[in-house]
Amino acid sequence: MMAHKLSKQTGAETLAPNGRIPTHAIVIGSSIAGLAAAQTTANYMDQVTIIDRDESACKQDFRSGVPQARHAHTLMPHGQEILEQLFPGLIAELISNGAVPVNIEKEVAFFHAGSWRSPKQKDRKLSLSCSRPMLENAIYRRVSRLPNVTIMRGYRAEGLVTDASGQQVAGVRLRFGRGARARELVKEANLVIDASGRQSQAPNWLASLRFMPPEEWRINAHVGYATRIYQQPANFAASWKRLYVRPTPPDDTRGAIILPEEDGRWVVTLVGIAGDYPPTNEAGFLAFARSLPTPQIYDAIKDAHPLSDPFGFRRTENRMRRYDKLPRYLEGFLVIGDAVCALNPVYAQGMTAAITGSHVLAAVLNRYRNHLAAGNVAGLAASFQTALREGLDDLWSQSTSKDWHWPMTEVTDNAEALPVFI
Numbered sequence: 224m225m226a227h228k229l230s231k232q233t234g235a236e237t238l239a240p241n242g243r244i245p246t247h248a249i250v251i252g253s254s255i256a257g258l259a260a261a262q263t264t265a266n267y268m269d270q271v272t273i274i275d276r277d278e279s280a281c282k283q284d285f286r287s288g289v290p291q292a293r294h295a296h297t298l299m300p301h302g303q304e305i306l307e308q309l310f311p312g313l314i315a316e317l318i319s320n321g322a323v324p325v326n327i328e329k330e331v332a333f334f335h336a337g338s339w340r341s342p343k344q345k346d347r348k349l350s351l352s353c354s355r356p357m358l359e360n361a362i363y364r365r366v367s368r369l370p371n372v373t374i375m376r377g378y379r380a381e382g383l384v385t386d387a388s389g390q391q392v393a394g395v396r397l398r399f400g401r402g403a404r405a406r407e408l409v410k411e412a413n414l415v416i417d418a419s420g421r422q423s424q425a426p427n428w429l430a431s432l433r434f435m436p437p438e439e440w441r442i443n444a445h446v447g448y449a450t451r452i453y454q455q456p457a458n459f460a461a462s463w464k465r466l467y468v469r470p471t472p473p474d475d476t477r478g479a480i481i482l483p484e485e486d487g488r489w490v491v492t493l494v495g496i497a498g499d500y501p502p503t504n505e506a507g508f509l510a511f512a513r514s515l516p517t518p519q520i521y522d523a524i525k526d527a528h529p530l531s532d533p534f535g536f537r538r539t540e541n542r543m544r545r546y547d548k549l550p551r552y553l554e555g556f557l558v559i560g561d562a563v564c565a566l567n568p569v570y571a572q573g574m575t576a577a578i579t580g581s582h583v584l585a586a587v588l589n590r591y592r593n594h595l596a597a598g599n600v601a602g603l604a605a606s607f608q609t610a611l612r613e614g615l616d617d618l619w620s621q622s623t624s625k626d627w628h629w630p631m632t633e634v635t636d637n638a639e640a641l642p643v644f645i
């Protein structure tokens with residue numbers, strides 16, 4: 224891959240009100256991490272541009288850039304709290320649009336290690352249930368209304384460009400369209416935030432500019448999902464609104480989730496760990512549900528009307544890219560969300576980790592506020608990645624510690640030191 228260098232400082236054309244050159248940030252990815260990062264960054268930079276390779280915005284349907292969105296997504300109360308701070312009024316808006324409020328202590332049934340337990344959440348009793356597209360779309364609408372944010376859809380980020388010194392990011396190389404009609408361009412910026420998820424190419428981009436890519440830790444418990452949407456039966460009566468059956472190591476490899484969504488739907492996800500993947504054909508899906516250690520899931524869905532086929536997903540390993548330990552940073556280039564820390568979805572911490580990233584980002588950008596206004600980003604990348612690692616310690620430990628107990632779990636290289644960071 225070619226390394227590109229630019230000598231100009233910014234792509235913005237008109238001067239800011241006080242006569243200085245306007246500052247510009249690019250965020251790659253318009254999903255949870257990218258939208259939250261853009262909302263935060265818009266408070267500190269004159270202009271923010273969000274780039275996404277998907278042509279369509281999220282709307283109420285699924286888009287190819289976020290294939291995991293078809294599967295059950297629980298937003299943990301801590302993530303919900305940070306999201307509400309970032310987007311005041313979001314929870315009420317979602318409820319008024321059909322999201323289902325769930326009382327965590329009274330309306331969640333949780334089966335684990337052979338018995339039913341009630342989740343305890345001190346001071347946090349309300350949790351929302353809605354489809355992942357509904358959540359993302361509500362955030363998307365808010366961010367797209369910000370006067371200094373532009374969203375460019377259908378553009379794929381393909382690399383980074385640096386300034387003349389080669390030490391600082393100066394923009395992103397983009398491709399629009401496909402095949403012979405594809406167009407390449409460079410969008411300049413003082414600050415670039417990669418929020419492109421598990422498929423992030425940032426390590427390759429850094430390597431092509433002669434920066435050391437991050438060390439990578441992977442803990443793979445070989446988890447597979449199969450998910451089907453159902454219409455909740457009109458006469459269905461149970462004390463729970465959400466039902467979780469969590470697999471228990473080392474032998475009890477099967478689990479499942481039922482979450483209520485808008486429009487009276489259920490999202491039903493079957494989970495298999497240690498390579499015991501749930502089938503995606505109709506008969507196999509029901510047989511797997513029937514084989515669970517408790518009959519509640521099968522009983523709930525056996526007569527319910529399916530609204531979709533079952534969809535599978537297997538890219539679920541815990542992966543931490545140690546951007547906090549780089550020997551040298553490309554100044555002004557930050558990485559956030561699944562692009563840094565992707566977690567086994569069984570523990571439902573991924574969106575909370577992505578949102579936590581923007582919380583950390585706000586604190587770091589605030590510290591650099593005066594430097595940023597002058598387009599000076601020196602030291603920002605190292606400070607952010609270190610603070611982010613600290614902010615994600617607990618979530619990483621929670622998501623990885625149980626995975627060590629599955630016999631098939633693969634652990635790469637020096638990840639043995641987990642679950643505690645060194």
Ligand SMILES: Cc1cc2nc3c(=O)[nH]c(=O)nc-3n(C[C@H](O)[C@H](O)[C@H](O)COP(=O)(O)OP(=O)(O)OC[C@H]3O[C@@H](n4cnc5c(N)ncnc54)[C@H](O)[C@@H]3O)c2cc1C
Pocket residue numbers: 251252253254255256257274275276277287288289291294295296297298299378379380381418419420421422423448536538539559560561562565566568570571572573574575577
């Ligand atoms: C099966 C499954 C179930 C899950 N369940 C839960 C759950 O219950 N609770 C929970 O909290 N988390 C869950 N997660 C995790 C959650 O989905 C992720 O943690 C979260 O979506 C991460 O957000 P992100 O913005 O970092 O990345 P993503 O959501 O993956 O978004 C990446 C974005 O970048 C764009 N993009 C990618 N490459 C480029 C490029 N080169 N140029 C431009 N744009 C690009 C994509 O189009 C996309 O919009 C689950 C994950 C899986 C796999």
